[in-house]
Amino acid sequence: MKNVTIKDIAKAANVSYSTVSRALSGSPEISDETRKRILQLCKEMNYTANTVARAMVMKSTKLLGLILTGVNNPFMSELAYHIDRQARARGYNIVLCNSSRNLDQERELFELMIGRQVDGVMIFPAGPESYESLRPYLSHIPTVFIGENLREVPESYVSVDNYRGAYIGVEYLYDLGHRDILYFGRRRGSTTHQLRAEGYAAACKDLDLTPRYCNNAFPATSIKYGYQLAKQLFAQEKNYTAIFAATDTNALGIMQAAEETGLRIPEDVSLLGFDNIRDSGLPRINLTTVEQPKKMMASVAVDSLLDKIQSELAGYSHRILLPTLVERSSCAPLNRED
Amino acid sequence: MKNVTIKDIAKAANVSYSTVSRALSGSPEISDETRKRILQLCKEMNYTANTVARAMVMKSTKLLGLILTGVNNPFMSELAYHIDRQARARGYNIVLCNSSRNLDQERELFELMIGRQVDGVMIFPAGPESYESLRPYLSHIPTVFIGENLREVPESYVSVDNYRGAYIGVEYLYDLGHRDILYFGRRRGSTTHQLRAEGYAAACKDLDLTPRYCNNAFPATSIKYGYQLAKQLFAQEKNYTAIFAATDTNALGIMQAAEETGLRIPEDVSLLGFDNIRDSGLPRINLTTVEQPKKMMASVAVDSLLDKIQSELAGYSHRILLPTLVERSSCAPLNRED
DNA sequence: TTGAAAGCGCTAACAA
DNA sequence: TTGTTAGCGCTTTCAA
DSSP states (O other): OOOOOHHHHHHHHTSOHHHHHHHHHTOSSSOHHHHHHHHHHHHHHTOOOOHHHHHHHHTOOOEEEEEESOTTSHHHHHHHHHHHHHHHHTTOEEEEEEOTTOHHHHHHHHHHHHHTTOSEEEEOOSSTTHHHHHHHHHTTSOEEEESSOOTTOSSOEEEEOHHHHHHHHHHHHHHTTOOOEEEEEEOTTOHHHHHHHHHHHHHHHHHTOOOEEEEOOSSSOOHHHHHHHHHHHHHSOOOOSEEEESSHHHHHHHHHHHHHHTOOTTTTOEEEEEEOOGGGGSTTTOOEEEEOOHHHHHHHHHHHHHHHHHHOOOOOOEEEEOOEEEOOSSOOOOOOOO | OOOOOHHHHHHHHTSOHHHHHHHHHTOSSSOHHHHHHHHHHHHHHTOOOOHHHHHHHHTOOOEEEEEESOTTSHHHHHHHHHHHHHHHHTTOEEEEEEOTTOHHHHHHHHHHHHHTTOSEEEEOOSSTTHHHHHHHHHTTSOEEEESSOOTTOSSOEEEEOHHHHHHHHHHHHHHTTOOOEEEEEEOTTOHHHHHHHHHHHHHHHHHTOOOEEEEOOSSSOOHHHHHHHHHHHHHSOOOOSEEEESSHHHHHHHHHHHHHHTOOTTTTOEEEEEEOOGGGGSTTTOOEEEEOOHHHHHHHHHHHHHHHHHHOOOOOOEEEEOOEEEOOSSOOOOOOOO
């Protein structure tokens, strides 16, 4: 079970162990002949370099922390997948942790990451308070936030232009003929949601539409909460022809409530989502939605982080990606009789 | 940016650094007074223990490798979530990697894990060949396989009783009145699938049913392949009243094809899945299915691995969990007129 | 081109 | 109860 070390190789090759190190690291200060001989020996003796020992002297673990609120969430699991691929291509591995949207845990995880000497961390924050809560650590370790817009905060993040996404969504519905568009699931205490609501409001203003809201007082966004909210909504009089859901999970909840209520989508009401999670493309669901480009976000997140690590520069960057509309079949043109 | 070390604390406290180490590790060979003083100082000076250095002398990184074919898959992302929670509760962290079902990458990943000195690895194998392919490493590092049954192979694994699951599924359909049950998506080259097919066949035999198969010649299981296969199937004459899909993703593909064909589920044909992935519980989908208990699998996987790590024992264990039926609305009773 | 030796931050055996 | 010291496996000066 004991692994063979550089010393074992040195002994076998009858050289000093610094020579072996040189052979392995591809240093030029070594003769071709000895290098070959040593490399050959390494293969034969089944040598695997000890990354931990190397990390200790190099002061770099080639490890990146990834803190998510939960990988089980389909949006995040896709993100995680792409982040792993991108990081690996750049020679790094991922230490994955879930905060369960809990600020205390989140802080604990950050300390853990620091103790583990990861070279940097990517974090999908538990909430808008995360920044304040994590601030003491941010000067100790390169960090990039993902997903949430931190706005004026002087830390790196990558996210989608949520304002613009909502704006695009309203335009799409408008072009389909809709004039009464309900914004469903507005939630306080989330910058992301705040920005989406602002984009919606702006588009309404520009297109001369009356904004209507169905606010989400629940502490989070989920299918269940979306469902409960929609049940209440459908019990009231309907003064809209289209619903713009703040998130796809909300939209999924709406679908369920609609089905039970006998409301047909898109015949009786059009439904537009935001995020384009995996579920939205499923048969029978086919939700038209504003997409967050997850693969791109992952790629940009890793790149930003590595830039930050390598440059030693204490600056920060805000990378805002443009969302696009993914057309499926939950929105229909409105034949207005006016 | 430079982190404070045990030496800095020692200097500040005016003690030797082994004393600091003792204070930190909760050793009894130290006076309460100095311990308190040191701990206080650590807090003030913002000391975080360097896990890498500790790992080096302790010969344990408290890191567990997790190799999946892809976290973006909903089944695996749930598994990963629970594995992280369970591992963390036991003081370990997860290094996550995706093999993309590629044997070469899988092998590379394994070497990487060994180099990183992880204490053990959990792997959802790329295929049934994985065991042979990874064999050379298995003696170097405690490993447990997840998901796939390896049958007679002398390595630890945790999986669901796929044979029994299929059997239960047929019984359920039988109790609903179905006598003509098609097994959809049988695939060679996967022990898991093989076992499910065997369970199906055995149940048919015991219940005096004629087994019917719709084989999957595609290299993997996915919604897309399920859809393509189902399209072919629905073009032929229908000699069954229920379809038992080998996996939920297959079932999802069937749903899509059925929709296009005008076949109603469950009115025209009942549909039963296997796995209970997250999507199956979505509104409008509501797939009745045989569940793999993911949380339990995660928990058992972590426990088995830690047992193996701690006991130093070179044995292995096969943990087979019992699947259960999750009833939703894709299966209907059959009113037979016989 | 190679070897000797220091040191990364920590634990633990041994001395005091 | 505390200090001294060796050593984990590696990289990297500095000498030879």
